Amino acid sequence: MSEADERPRSPVPPWDGKALSAEFAARHDRAWTLGYESAHAPALAAKASWEGDFPSELIGMFLRNGPARHERGGQRYAHRWDGDGMIQRFILNPDGVSHLGRFVQTRKLLDEEAAGHMLYSGFGTPIDQEKPTLARIEASNPANINILRFNDEYLALWEAGQPYRVDPETLATAGRASWLEAGHPAPFSAHPKLAADGSLWNFGVDPLQDRLHLYGIGSDGTPLLQRDIIVEQIAPVHDFGMTEHFMVFLMPSVTISRSHLMAGASFAQSCHWSPQLGMRAIVVRKTDATTVEFHLPSGCLLHVANAWEEGERIYVDYLGCEDPSPLLAGWSVMAGKYRHIRGAAVTRATLDLVSGTATREALLDHDAEYPSVLPAEIAQPYRHVLCLERSKQRARDVPGFDRVALIDVKAATCRAFGFGDDWLVEEHVLVADEAAHAPRWAVGTALNLSDRVTVLSVFDTDDLASGPVAQARLPYALPLGLHGTFVRGGVA
Template sequence: MDRRRFLRNLLSGTAALAVAPSLLQQALAADPARFAAGLRRHPWMAGWQQVSAEALGPAVARIEGRVPDGFAGTLYRNGPAWFERDGFRYEHWFDGDGMVHGWRFGDGVVTHRGRMVQTPKFMRERAAGRFNTLAAGTTIPDAGPIRNNDDANAANTSVVAIGGRLFALCEAGSAFELDPDQLDTLGPVAWRPDLQALPFSAHPMQDRDGSWWNFGAMAMMGGAGLLVWHIGADAALRGAHMVPMREPGYLHAFAMTDRHLVFVLTPFDHVQAGSFFESLRFAPSRGCQVVVVDKDAPDNVRWFEVDYAMAYHFGDAFERDGEIVVRAVHHTDPDEAISPMREAMQGHAGAATPARLAELRLGLRSGRARWEKVFDGTLEFPLFDARTPGDRGARLYMPVAEGERTAPYFNAVAMVDLQRDVRDVHRYGRDILAEEHVFVPRPGSRDPDDGWLVGTLLDPVQGRSGIAVLDAKRVGDGPLAQAWLPYTFPLGFHGHFAAA
């Protein structure tokens, strides 16, 4: 690793953040009263309503059906949950401070516990009684200076358990470690002293040997370069390598094959207008740069160029006959992609987010790349069984919009097998909001897709949040079990299941 390169990138990012508060313009925030009025008209907006307390539970959920034998452990979930202070409401979903949830299954009981991540940002603003920190998508009036990205870290996007330790993750900051039982915040993780406060993104991926790969986008700090992390199954750092970038590009997640890491950089221009996302202008007139990194030799990098696409999330990736195939959710509206569910955050209904499932094909011999559309729809958050062999596509599991529904959000979960052109869907109902569904292998089984899906739900009509367990091979049959709480909390983004 080139320490000088690390310092150069870190300093450039810190300088950009230090001057940002002086450039902030008048706040363009949502109005809490307007949101409250919208919630009365549209109960589904409970998905974007602030939590009632910093801690929820522990509470026992009421089970419908039967939790399958062998299904035991905890589904951890993370998402924005604190949106308002002192009459000021964030207008961007990604700004809310993170709350981590633990749904524990065991001995025929399902329990829930939720805790706000006690980041320096959250504690500082709680003491001040107002938002006073640079946010990702909302301009904050009179925001104070920050030393580095962790001073503004909301820890609100994802969560992962590695080596018995639990980490709350966001896009641009350090991982924050939590107690896996009580969910108390232990603090940011540096992994190594010279890597302190460098970004550890929200979508690490586990390799077949149990180790984990992740990245940090230095552009999120105003710098350049792509930091590639490798973390062992014991949660110890194996390596950190900086890949130089040809030009800035936005990325939220990545894809992985048995041999390679694949990063798709969406081109953008920066026009200073307040927060990061307010200043971001995607550039559909330019193509995406694709970086393919050799896991065994991170200095061995291949570059591809492909037509413009904006993808937050990727499904599986595999290699066959000299070609890498990557599945991605391709957003068709660049402006909407910058601020998903913006209307809901502001208290009024809007259209559902359009997206398409697409395949990115990278010719390792030809050096050419192309997108192939699979189908259009309202879909996101694709997951899969990582045990699928590396030379074929996996079945994808994702929330989708299906049939009549009251909210411009997902109300169903689907299994999509692109190899066999098979799609199996369970629709929860017109009023239910369905979130990401995580695949859980059946204990003792090695067959791909032999296991369950576990996903969280919001029933705003009956005022309850819940969780469902389905047979991954029979998604259309519906839940084997559902468990419901006597309260609701806002929708989150991503989760991780830790087996008992």
């Protein structure tokens, strides 16, 4: 028997990128497919004036990252999170909004531009059949999930590779983060947390060795923690909770098949719903990386809203769901198809360090995602989280969110503004008052499907339900992005 014959039978379902491209193009009568088209130029720039009253204390910069090139060489990716990352920068001042959009010049993008076709597997799309290694995964890094400012550097983040540094004035790609060791690829997730002392904490999942990489980096770039620990049957963890003393990892009831990865399946194709495992919570002490494990009934999640300690208890608020249904949309929308089943809800897990027990409860009966809390309230008891919500009456064959909602997690109440049926709303971020004491503003973008333009909105959170106090309409539509950040002041 030849060596090739001994390889496990590939679990990769058929993917035909050209057929998928044609299928998507044939569904252009569905207005919402606009959000899943590619950006039409390598760089976009425009100015837009305000409608309404722009609050001058919000002079600053809003940045968002997201996959913006979904096709190459006539082929279309199988999953919405595979495309090349494009940074969208909005400078907000009393005269209006200046937008600049630019692709992160990753090694992947440069290699594929030169080749004229796809070379590297994506999160969901199986393209290259080489044996996966951390170096090979790093080569496929599209830097497409988030952008964060840390240590005076702006970092375009993926979750299975290392951050790319971006110049905030030109959005030119400027190499790697200065404080990361060069030449040693390691996963670095897209949702780092900044502590009150300015230190940054993060993790990365290595599915090839069941390792969880842990990072603590001081505000000046000095390493505080660089360790990796073994986690048996490690799950695809996208986000984590940070408290004063701990990093908390809620592991969805999903396993990653190494044999499928080795057989050429993409990462997402190698993930399997495994409810029999339940949901694990792994609590890691920041000082020495010692761990305590808790068990919860089966469940799934992408994002953590916040976490904090009270005595011997750890609380984690996250967007929880019973099964992976909300995550499946990333495949179907790439074909221009959608059928909504259910979403996630703000959920609280309580971990008791004395008794070793864990409980959880959904705080609201709703369908939400993209949580944002004030940076100053991360790892602290808090009251407000901003989310995107999906109206119960939204048509089932239309994806995405149509409302921005400010949730009071103490009172379990919600104030929301509905954009309407013909909108796809993107993540909005919560911004504090000038003293950084309390939520005051919400800033974000949304895609208007009737006018085919992207609109930036500013809300006063004291009266969020009345709608935006100021809006600026770009003269074009941007592909739907993922996560972003607001920086007061920003660049000139």
